[in-house]
Amino acid sequence: MSDLTRRTILSLPLGGLAVSALGTRFASAAEPVKIGLVAALSGASAKSGEGITRGLSVAIDEINNRGGVLGGRMLELVRRDDESNPGKGQTAARELIDKEGCAILFGGIDSPVSLAIVPLANSAKVPFMGVWAAATNITRNNANPNYVFRVSAVDVLVDKALIKYATSRFGSKSPGLILVNNAWGDSNFSGLTAAAEAAGIKLAGSEKFEDKDVDMTPQLQRLRNAGADCLILVGNAAPGAQVIKSLQRSAWSVPIVSHWGISGGRFPELAGSWAGKVHFVQTYSFFGQQSDIGKKVLAALMAKYPDIKGPGDVAPPVGVANAYDAMQLTALAIQKAGSTDGSAMREGFLGIDDYKGLIKNYVKPFTDANHDALNENDYVMVRYNGEQIEPVTG
Amino acid sequence: MLITALISGFGLGSIYGLIALGFTLTFSVSGTVNFAQGSSVMLGAVLCHALYIGLHWPFVLAALIALIGCALWGLVVERIAVRPFVARGSNAWLMATVALGMVLDNSVMALFGKEPRALPSSLADEPWVIGNAGVFPLQIVIPIVALGVASLVHLGMRRTSLGLRLRAAVGNADAARLMSIDVTRLIAWTFAAAALLAGIGGILVAPLFNVAYDMGTLFGIKAFAVAILGGLTNPWGVVVAGLAYGLVEAFATTWLGSSSTQIVTFAVVIAALALAPSGIFRGKTLARV
Numbered sequence: 182m183s184d185l186t187r188r189t190i191l192s193l194p195l196g197g198l199a200v201s202a203l204g205t206r207f208a209s210a211a212e213p214v215k216i217g218l219v220a221a222l223s224g225a226s227a228k229s230g231e232g233i234t235r236g237l238s239v240a241i242d243e244i245n246n247r248g249g250v251l252g253g254r255m256l257e258l259v260r261r262d263d264e265s266n267p268g269k270g271q272t273a274a275r276e277l278i279d280k281e282g283c284a285i286l287f288g289g290i291d292s293p294v295s296l297a298i299v300p301l302a303n304s305a306k307v308p309f310m311g312v313w314a315a316a317t318n319i320t321r322n323n324a325n326p327n328y329v330f331r332v333s334a335v336d337v338l339v340d341k342a343l344i345k346y347a348t349s350r351f352g353s354k355s356p357g358l359i360l361v362n363n364a365w366g367d368s369n370f371s372g373l374t375a376a377a378e379a380a381g382i383k384l385a386g387s388e389k390f391e392d393k394d395v396d397m398t399p400q401l402q403r404l405r406n407a408g409a410d411c412l413i414l415v416g417n418a419a420p421g422a423q424v425i426k427s428l429q430r431s432a433w434s435v436p437i438v439s440h441w442g443i444s445g446g447r448f449p450e451l452a453g454s455w456a457g458k459v460h461f462v463q464t465y466s467f468f469g470q471q472s473d474i475g476k477k478v479l480a481a482l483m484a485k486y487p488d489i490k491g492p493g494d495v496a497p498p499v500g501v502a503n504a505y506d507a508m509q510l511t512a513l514a515i516q517k518a519g520s521t522d523g524s525a526m527r528e529g530f531l532g533i534d535d536y537k538g539l540i541k542n543y544v545k546p547f548t549d550a551n552h553d554a555l556n557e558n559d560y561v562m563v564r565y566n567g568e569q570i571e572p573v574t575g
Numbered sequence: 576m577l578i579t580a581l582i583s584g585f586g587l588g589s590i591y592g593l594i595a596l597g598f599t600l601t602f603s604v605s606g607t608v609n610f611a612q613g614s615s616v617m618l619g620a621v622l623c624h625a626l627y628i629g630l631h632w633p634f635v636l637a638a639l640i641a642l643i644g645c646a647l648w649g650l651v652v653e654r655i656a657v658r659p660f661v662a663r664g665s666n667a668w669l670m671a672t673v674a675l676g677m678v679l680d681n682s683v684m685a686l687f688g689k690e691p692r693a694l695p696s697s698l699a700d701e702p703w704v705i706g707n708a709g710v711f712p713l714q715i716v717i718p719i720v721a722l723g724v725a726s727l728v729h730l731g732m733r734r735t736s737l738g739l740r741l742r743a744a745v746g747n748a749d750a751a752r753l754m755s756i757d758v759t760r761l762i763a764w765t766f767a768a769a770a771l772l773a774g775i776g777g778i779l780v781a782p783l784f785n786v787a788y789d790m791g792t793l794f795g796i797k798a799f800a801v802a803i804l805g806g807l808t809n810p811w812g813v814v815v816a817g818l819a820y821g822l823v824e825a826f827a828t829t830w831l832g833s834s835s836t837q838i839v840t841f842a843v844v845i846a847a848l849a850l851a852p853s854g855i856f857r858g859k860t861l862a863r864v
Contacts, residue, residue, distance in 0.1 A: 223688075223689035224689045224690065225690060225691050225787075227689060227690050228690075362833070388832065388833060389832070389833050389834055390833055391833070393793050394833070395780065396586070396825075397833075398579050398582075398583050399579060399583060399829040400828060400832075400833050402579040402829060403829065403832070405707070419691045419785060419787075422693075422785070423784070426699075426783070429700075429709075430709055430710065430711050430714070430783075431702070431708060431709045432702045432704045432708075432709030433709070446690065446691075447690060447693070450692065450693045451692075451785050453693065453695065453699075453700065
């Protein structure tokens with residue numbers, strides 16, 4: 182002890198701090214980058230959450246196998262179940278940001294849940310990536326700066342595509358709308374009304390239904406009496422199936438075009454024998470000629486998940502494909518940012534020049550004016566064949 | 576539109592009436608009800624699904640065992656959530672039955688899963704076409720079964736010794752006890768019967784709807800409104816109120832749109848109760864037997 186000078190004593194804590202800082206830097210280099218997912222992992226839309234999980238997991242495995250991000254940091258997926266409930270989704274998002282320290286949050290199928298998370302992400306300056314929920318105002322939310330990005334459909338564009346499909350495929354001149362009674366249904370009501378006007382056709386009418394409605398025949402009968410020659414459905418799997426069962430019960434054989442919410446659950450089981458009549462939108466199909474990336478992703482899915490034996494088992498494809506591309510774009514954004522700081526990552530997303538992805542080759546996917554990486558040219562129309570989702574042909 | 580609304584209204588209305596009949600049975604005999612009657616609806620459908628789809632049992636056998644399961648559940652509700660509180664002169668059975676229902680819902684959620692499942696039926700696949708409306712055979716079967724069951728309950732109460740004892744207990748429980756009638760056991764039986772009726776409702780409606788751990792909540796609430804509307808102690812009043820409720824619901828949706836359905840239906844319930852506070856078909860609280 183007698184050898185200790187004041188300088189030595191003073192240097193001890195400083196030295197300790199230096200060692201500690203080195204240790205922190207070392208730990209930081211090895212520390213995983215947490216990727217948060219708030220989605221429906223249970224309930225009627227559980228399949229959507231599973232699809233997103235699979236898409237993210239395959240992309241994360243790929244990124245980690247090539248060395249992770251930021252010089253060796255592995256990506257780690259942290260999931261929370263929002264049970265399709267906006268309040269629970271917001272609580273889960275807060276926990277993932279504050280307690281888990283996630284660098285980015287991914288969202289699920291439910292627009293109301295995503296809309297509840299948007300203000301939280303913007304105020305916390307943590308990027309929020311939508312990979313399914315399509316409400317227009319999720320990304321177009323008037324925040325500045327806006328931390329919300331999306332690799333998914335956008336209602337306002339899907340609505341144009343649905344009206345176009347109804348008119349071109351079925352010769353519809355007077356489609357009727359049957360929409361879920363929530364923010365997502367409202368978003369599509371505006372979009373479909375505008376799209377119909379732009380296409381020069383008049384809507385026969387618009388009806389709403391609740392998630393727990395047992396019988397939608399009165400709503401359908403109103404549309405039928407109003408002269409609807411095609412139905413455009415917006416709803417998730419379970420209530421969407423009730424619409425189809427009510428339609429079947431009414432013995433009304435009318436073409437049905439649907440938004441993609443029905444692909445997020447057990448729609449074919451719940452809807453029964455009329456499930457295959459519904460033509461609906463997706464952003465990707467694993468059927469047909471696949472790109473090299475398509476082949477690689479399908480092979481990885483088949484290797485990782487024993488229940489996937491072919492393209493028809495990738496259900497729902499939209500969740501898998503959107504999540505895969507969104508995760509790859511996120512890795513690019515982190516690399517561009519050079520850190521997991523939210524503001525830097527936001528700039529990283531805006532700085533991505535191009536990425537050869539599963540759904541398409543992205544060129545400047547995000548700009549200040551556009552936080553949606555996909556547009557109406559990226560949609561494909563599909564239908565159920567048994568449990569499998571296949572492209573509509575012929 | 577009229578035919579569609581009538582078919583839809585009668586079908587759902589008879590389910591509400593059937594479930595509400597359970598409230599009438601227990602309230603008439605004991606002055607208590609199982610507020611988690613909706614959970615019994617769910618239990619019937621879930622058990623039937625588990626046995627019929629899960630274990631590939633014949634449908635009739637699966638339905639029968641499911642109904643026995645519901646009746647046993649009714650006994651459990653009475654024993655755990657009603658009898659101990661009534662014995663102490665407490666009204667806490669109100670909360671206890673709700674809580675026990677939540678325990679059941681969440682237990683089923685853990686065992687059965689959160690995803691809704693289908694209970695397919697050949698009676699709910701090919702519709703019969705009437706004009707420009709259609710109807711599943713099951714929608715015709717439901718009111719027939721519901722009214723048939725209500726008639727059986729009525730006959731059972733009038734023509735059997737069990738019914739006689741029940742009516743004696745309704746009339747004067749103390750006097751019935753003096754006549755060696757085991758009123759406590761009778762009350763337990765009414766809870767079993769109430770749960771069984773709800774189970775029948777669940778099994779009947781499942782092919783038209785789906786099977787899920789939370790499917791009974793809305794049915795339970797509506798059935799209770801129907802029971803109040805029907806007079807709570809009047810079995811036929813409750814059945815008629817159920818049909819009326821279903822028809823108002825269907826006509827409100829048909830003519831005013833679905834966003835008006837709940838507003839109109841519950842406004843009608845409130846208006847009806849304002850005019851007749853004891854229910855439209857107020858039942859007799861005393862009977863000579």
